[in-house]
Amino acid sequence: MRILTATEIRELEAREVSRGVSEEILMERAGKGMARVCLREWDRPCSVVVLVGKGNNGGDGLVLARELARFGWPVSVVLTAWPEAMSPLCAKKWKEISSLRCVSVCCPGQPIPWPGGGGLVVDALLGIGVKGEVQEPLRSLFVECNRQRSERFFSVLAVDCPSGLSEGFQPGWPVIGADLTATVGYGKEFLFREEFADYVGRIEVVPIFEEQPSGEGAEALVPSSLAYLLPPRPKLCHKGQFGRVLIIGGSLGFAGAVVMAAQAAHGVGAGLVCVATRDEVYTVVASKAPAETMVFRVENRELLTQLAARSNAIGFGPGIGLDSTAVELARFLVENTRCPMVWDADALTLLAHHPELWTGMKKRAIVTPHPGEMRRLLGRDFALEERPFVAQELATEKDCIVVLKGVRTVVASPTRPLRLNTTGNPGLAAGGSGDTLTGVLVGLLAQGLSIEDAAGLGVWLHGRAADLAVRYRKAEEGLTATEVGRMLGQAIHSLRQEGWTPYHPRTNDGFGGFNPR
Ligand SMILES: NC(=O)C1=CN([C@@H]2O[C@H](COP(=O)(O)OP(=O)(O)OC[C@H]3O[C@@H](n4cnc5c(N)ncnc54)[C@H](O)[C@@H]3O)[C@@H](O)[C@H]2O)[C@@H](O)CC1
Numbered sequence: 001m002r003i004l005t006a007t008e009i010r011e012l013e014a015r016e017v018s019r020g021v022s023e024e025i026l027m028e029r030a031g032k033g034m035a036r037v038c039l040r041e042w043d044r045p046c047s048v049v050v051l052v053g054k055g056n057n058g059g060d061g062l063v064l065a066r067e068l069a070r071f072g073w074p075v076s077v078v079l080t081a082w083p084e085a086m087s088p089l090c091a092k093k094w095k096e097i098s099s100l101r102c103v104s105v106c107c108p109g110q111p112i113p114w115p116g117g118g119g120l121v122v123d124a125l126l127g128i129g130v131k132g133e134v135q136e137p138l139r140s141l142f143v144e145c146n147r148q149r150s151e152r153f154f155s156v157l158a159v160d161c162p163s164g165l166s167e168g169f170q171p172g173w174p175v176i177g178a179d180l181t182a183t184v185g186y187g188k189e190f191l192f193r194e195e196f197a198d199y200v201g202r203i204e205v206v207p208i209f210e211e212q213p214s215g216e217g218a219e220a221l222v223p224s225s226l227a228y229l230l231p232p233r234p235k236l237c238h239k240g241q242f243g244r245v246l247i248i249g250g251s252l253g254f255a256g257a258v259v260m261a262a263q264a265a266h267g268v269g270a271g272l273v274c275v276a277t278r279d280e281v282y283t284v285v286a287s288k289a290p291a292e293t294m295v296f297r298v299e300n301r302e303l304l305t306q307l308a309a310r311s312n313a314i315g316f317g318p319g320i321g322l323d324s325t326a327v328e329l330a331r332f333l334v335e336n337t338r339c340p341m342v343w344d345a346d347a348l349t350l351l352a353h354h355p356e357l358w359t360g361m362k363k364r365a366i367v368t369p370h371p372g373e374m375r376r377l378l379g380r381d382f383a384l385e386e387r388p389f390v391a392q393e394l395a396t397e398k399d400c401i402v403v404l405k406g407v408r409t410v411v412a413s414p415t416r417p418l419r420l421n422t423t424g425n426p427g428l429a430a431g432g433s434g435d436t437l438t439g440v441l442v443g444l445l446a447q448g449l450s451i452e453d454a455a456g457l458g459v460w461l462h463g464r465a466a467d468l469a470v471r472y473r474k475a476e477e478g479l480t481a482t483e484v485g486r487m488l489g490q491a492i493h494s495l496r497q498e499g500w501t502p503y504h505p506r507t508n509d510g511f512g513g514f515n516p517r
């Protein structure tokens with residue numbers, strides 16, 4: 001799904017309105033879509049305080065408040081302007097909600113009933129209509145909201161964008177920090193900037209438009225453009241249909257990496273998963289790996305040749321080491337494999353030190369560097385905001401898929417627009433996360449997905465599994481890669497649930513979010 005500028009969003013809205021879809025219908029779609037996000041994210045109703053601005057962003061917030069109240073959530077609406085000062089649509093939505101007895105109202109100037117921990121504040125003060133730095137009286141409210149959040153630990157949902165944030169945002173300007181931004185229609189470019197991640201939190205795109213924007217540009221990885229990629233599971237099937245995975249890695253002190261990768265490959269539905277590991281850790285890996293995983297010694301080259309020939313996808317690198325044995329193994333794989341590969345962890349350092357390895361890979365590889373590994377691969381440093389550009393540079397130069405990990409993981413391909421991920425949370429910033437991602441990618445590749453599709457779908461599923469794990473365990477702290485691996489089935493389920501959208505009947509992929517199979 002394309003990522004747009006605020007101007008492009010405005011143009012899309014104008015075209016939609018000219019075709020007969022009223023602004024009010026768009027607002028209803030936005031507010032109701034956000035209510036669906038809340039019902040999904042919070043498994044039971046919590047106290048909600050909706051901060052309502054006087055523009056249409058406030059109108060979206062009022063529709064959301066009305067819908068949550070209808071579902072029995074205790075809702076308080078905090079007005080920052082009297083109805084006479086509201087935009088016509090915002091005033092109309094205020095009139096509708098003011099007749100609901102179950103919604104409590106806080107008028108301008110009255111003390112705000114901030115919720116406690118477990119509660120939700122909806123920031124519907126300013127959307128893309130903000131101009132420049134936010135002025136009083138809203139400025140003080142922003143400061144107060146951020147202070148209360150840091151003391152009371154409620155969650156903040158930003159309607160369309162965190163209030164105060166805009167394309168021309170300058171450091172030091174006031175903005176309301178959010179845990180989740182439910183953005184209307186399409187992802188806006190400024191929401192994806194890494195330097196704004198702390199304000200924006202996780203991004204959910206709420207579809208409201210029937211038209212697909214034309215033109216080229218970066219895309220957001222969202223359910224409607226990914227769900228149909230899930231490999232089909234026919235009723236009449238056998239394990240050979242779901243692909244054979246081979247994961248090669250592990251060395252003294254690093255036996256767990258391949259175990260986590262194998263668990264994740266099973267987790268996304270691979271039919272058969274084999275691990276080839278070094279002799280020194282063979283017994284550890286064989287005893288720690290899932291019972292369903294077949295574990296072999298990498299030193300047995302005859303067997304490795306047979307395994308590689310039979311595999312549909314190979315993951316290489318987690319914990320394999322950097323010594324001469326690992327280098328020789330990398331050369332062996334480049335020469336002897338024909339199936340798609342995922343190069344991760346130590347394999348990336350080997351690539352950086354032995355660039356001749358690139359030549360054997362051709363178009364069959366996904367590389368998954370974190371920024372430190374990316375610097376080694378490029379041979380130079382780069383700034384945070386350059387991440388999309390350097391990922392694209394490497395993908396084009398080496399003719400491979402680059403998954404540059406980070407707060408909005410970047411997926412770059414020589415042939416497709418840049419894609420930015422919308423799932424994941426800081427709990428993933430822990431050892432083992434990359435190994436799980438490798439397992440996810442190789443598990444999807446083995447089931448027949450192209451390297452482009454496996455990269456996009458895998459990155460989204462991995463992040464969603466982490467988000468679901470945090471939702472159930474209630475804290476990012478202490479999230480382990482193994483827990484993330486266990487949530488992959490739930491992530492697939494949530495993708496199937498979220499992949500369908502009533503609007504924009506055709507996605508760029510031509511299947512409109514429906515599973516065509
Ligand atoms: N673009 C679209 O297609 C749709 C947009 N919708 C919503 O409408 C929003 C945009 O609505 P509006 O254009 O009414 O704008 P907003 O509601 O974002 O803000 C407009 C208000 O902000 C005030 N303002 C602007 N700059 C300020 C500053 N620096 N300090 C203090 N106050 C300031 C203005 O006086 C005005 O009252 C979107 O963000 C979205 O939430 C939805 O209703 C559905 C469709």
Ligand SMILES: [K+]
Pocket residue numbers: 057123124125126127158159160161162163
């Ligand atoms: K907002």
